[in-house]
Amino acid sequence: MASTDVAQARRIVTEIPGPKSQALQERRKKAVAQGVGSVLPVYVQRAGGGIVEDIDGNSLIDFGSGIAVTNVGNADPRVAERAGEQLSRFTHTCFMVNPYEGYVEVAEALNRLTPGEHEKRSVLLNSGAEAVENAVKIARSATGRQAVVVFDHAYHGRTNLTMALTAKNMPYKHGFGPFAGEVHRIPMAYPFRWPTGPQECGREAAAQAIDQITKQVGAENVAAVLIEPIQGEGGFIVPGEGFLPELADFCRDNGIVFVADEVQTGFARTGRMFACEHEGVVPDLITTAKGIAGGLPLAAVTGRADLMDAVHGGGLGGTYGGNPAACAAALASIEAIESDGLVERAEAIGERMLSRLRALADEHGIIGDVRGRGAMVAIELVQGPDDKTPNGEALGKVVSYCHKQGLVLLTAGTYGNVIRMLPPLVIGDDLLDEGLSIIEEAFDRL
Structure with missing residues (x-):
C-alpha cells in the first residue's frame, strides 16, 4: 500500500543501535542538550511506508510514526x-x-x-x-x-x-x-x-x-x-x-x-x-x-x-x-x-492488531489490558491477572527486545507501564503482522 522507494522489508545487518549510530550518539552528547531524549537512538537516513532505515543500513518496522505524525507515510510523494x-x-x-x-x-x-x-x-x-x-x-x-x-x-x-x-x-x-x-x-x-x-x-x-x-x-x-x-x-x-x-x-x-x-x-x-x-x-x-x-x-x-x-x-x-x-x-x-481510504485502513489495522494482542493477553497474565481504536493501540502491563500494580520492569524488557529485533515501539502511561503502537496508516499487512510477531516473541521470552 505504501507509495515509496524504500524497500518494505525488515533488515538487520548490525546490532541495534549500529556502530555509525553509536558514533553519532557520541557527537550528539557534545552538541545537543541532555534534556532532549530519544526512545531509540538509531539515526535515520531514509523512511517510507512502514520502514525506517538507519545510517548503518538496518531497516526497522515502524510502529511509532514519529508519535502519530506520519499517518500518510514518511515522504509521501504527493x-x-x-x-x-x-x-x-x-x-x-x-x-x-x-x-x-x-x-x-x-x-x-x-x-x-x-x-x-x-x-x-x-x-x-x-x-x-x-x-x-x-x-x-x-x-x-x-x-x-x-x-x-x-x-x-x-x-x-x-x-x-x-x-x-x-x-x-x-x-x-x-x-x-x-x-x-x-x-x-x-x-x-x-x-x-x-x-x-x-x-x-x-x-x-x-x-x-x-x-x-x-x-x-x-x-x-x-x-x-x-x-x-x-x-x-x-x-x-x-x-x-x-x-x-x-x-x-x-x-x-x-x-x-x-x-x-x-x-x-x-x-x-x-x-x-x-x-x-x-x-x-x-x-x-x-x-x-x-x-x-x-x-x-x-x-x-x-x-x-x-x-x-x-x-x-x-x-x-x-x-x-x-x-x-x-x-x-x-x-x-x-x-x-x-x-487512499486511510480512515478505513486505520480501522482495519486496529481490528488486526487488537485481535492478535487480545489473544496474546489470554496467554500472559502480566498483560492487564489491551485497548485502543484504529491504529492507536496499547498494552498495559501489570504484575499478574489478580494484581493491577503497574509492571514497568516487564515493559522495559519487552520494549528492549523489540528494539533489538528492529521494531520501533513507544511507551506511555502515568505509571510507565504502557506500550503504545502507532503504525503508519500505509503500512502493509505483512509488516504489521511481522511486528506483532516480534511482540509475541518478546512476551514468550519473558
Whole structure:
C-alpha cells in the first residue's frame, strides 16, 4: 500500500543501535542538550511506508510514526512534491504581513472535515501545545471566564500553560514551575482502573466530574473543559462509554466551551477522521497538529465561528503560523487520506492488531489490558491477572527486545507501564503482522 522507494522489508545487518549510530550518539552528547531524549537512538537516513532505515543500513518496522505524525507515510510523494513546489516559489511572508492562498485552503479543509455542520473558523499555528494554548485563549476571550478543567492522565504540551494542563510530573513538569493558575483537574473515566469496573465507568465518571466542577469550581466560572478523546501520553485511555457525550452536554447547558484535543488522535488515526466522532461528539473547539501535514510543523484550532471571531483583531497568530510549505504539505496529506481510504485502513489495522494482542493477553497474565481504536493501540502491563500494580520492569524488557529485533515501539502511561503502537496508516499487512510477531516473541521470552 505504501507509495515509496524504500524497500518494505525488515533488515538487520548490525546490532541495534549500529556502530555509525553509536558514533553519532557520541557527537550528539557534545552538541545537543541532555534534556532532549530519544526512545531509540538509531539515526535515520531514509523512511517510507512502514520502514525506517538507519545510517548503518538496518531497516526497522515502524510502529511509532514519529508519535502519530506520519499517518500518510514518511515522504509521501504527493506531500514532498507539493511542499517542494511551494518552497521553490516562496518560503515565508508571514500570513499576518502578506497572506497567501494555502493558509486559506487549509482553513477551509479543516472547517469542512471537523465534526459539526455549524459555521466554523480556523487559525493555523506551529505545534500541538501552541494550538491548545490558543484554544484556552479563545475560550476565555469568548466567555469572559477564566477557569479551565482538565483530567487525570492528560497530556497537552510543554509550554508553561500546557504543562499546567498536563497531569504527569516526570519528565514533563518536574522542576519547571510555577505554572499557570486557574487550572482544575478531575478524575478520568479510565475503564481498566475504575473502582467499580469498566461497565459503569463512563456514567459514574461523568457524574463525578460534573459534581466536582459544579461544587469545587462553579460551572459559571469555567471557560473550557479540555480533554483528549483518547488520552495519548496517559496510556491510550479510551474513556468509558458515554463519558464524553455527557460532558459535552453539560458544557453546552452551562455555556462552557468543550475543547477536544485531537493533536494525537486526529486525521484518520483512530478509524475516524477525528476520535470524537466515535461517540458522535461535536466539540466547540478542536485542536489539531501531528498528522495534519505529513511531518511538517503545522497545527490548528478550529471551531464555532462565534467563538473564534470573539477574539479581537491581532489577538491570534504568530510569525511562522501556517507556514506556506507546511500548508502545501497539509493539503497533500488530506488529499492522500481521502483518496487512499486511510480512515478505513486505520480501522482495519486496529481490528488486526487488537485481535492478535487480545489473544496474546489470554496467554500472559502480566498483560492487564489491551485497548485502543484504529491504529492507536496499547498494552498495559501489570504484575499478574489478580494484581493491577503497574509492571514497568516487564515493559522495559519487552520494549528492549523489540528494539533489538528492529521494531520501533513507544511507551506511555502515568505509571510507565504502557506500550503504545502507532503504525503508519500505509503500512502493509505483512509488516504489521511481522511486528506483532516480534511482540509475541518478546512476551514468550519473558
